[in-house]
Amino acid sequence: MNLKAMVEALDLRVVCGEEHLSRDVSGGYVSDMLSDVLAHAALDCIWVTRQSHRNVIAVASLLGLAAVVLVNCPEPSPELVSKAQAENVVLLYSTVSAFELVGGMYALGIRGCRRA
């Protein structure tokens, strides 16, 4: 499944990175601890988090994640958005709770990733 199909099915808001939505999703990972994500998130997976500061973008970029999905957090700041644009990181925003969001992703066939 690619990002575009997921975004449409789950009614996510594309904050930035519209031009990268054809990217395929390899799986998903949920965490608010950055080192946890660095240890376990796989290439091309989506990362669901409520952390919305700029270090999230650095981590997503270093790992080559397909997208960051912000959930249960305030609107992303202009600073976060410009950092995401600069690093070519797709930033998505969900208005439903993390539980509902991940359940929706699972129903679409997206599975949890765990790097070897």
Next chain:
Amino acid sequence: MVEQAVLEVAYQVVGGDFSQAGDGASRLKRVLQQIGLAPALSRRIAVAAYEAELNIVIHAYSGVLKAKVSPVKVEVWAEDQGPGIPDVELAMKEGYSTAPDHVRALGFGAGMGLPNMRRNADELEIKTVLGEGTIVYMCFANRA
């Protein structure tokens, strides 16, 4: 044996400055990609370098992230002026962290930084002097 060509880079790291945290590792990854290092290896190096850089930002006053790339290996040093690590063995333990609460609120301080470095590097060596600073050395074999 002919002397192998090497590339060296160094990036300054400012303690306590989370607005620039990770920039050194990001720049290093770009350099590694540009010279055509295998993507999986670049990623491992970038993750380990990021963790080392963040440790400087979280725990030290200032430091430098250095890397030396040769056809056979990539070496990374994270050197800081800081408090040093009182018990390295304990610091290596997954889940152990001395990061303050405001840092944890940002999602750091999971006690996984050094374990992540050990997992990704082929060699990890830590030299630390209390009250002076720490040098983390990591080596990655370039088997491409």
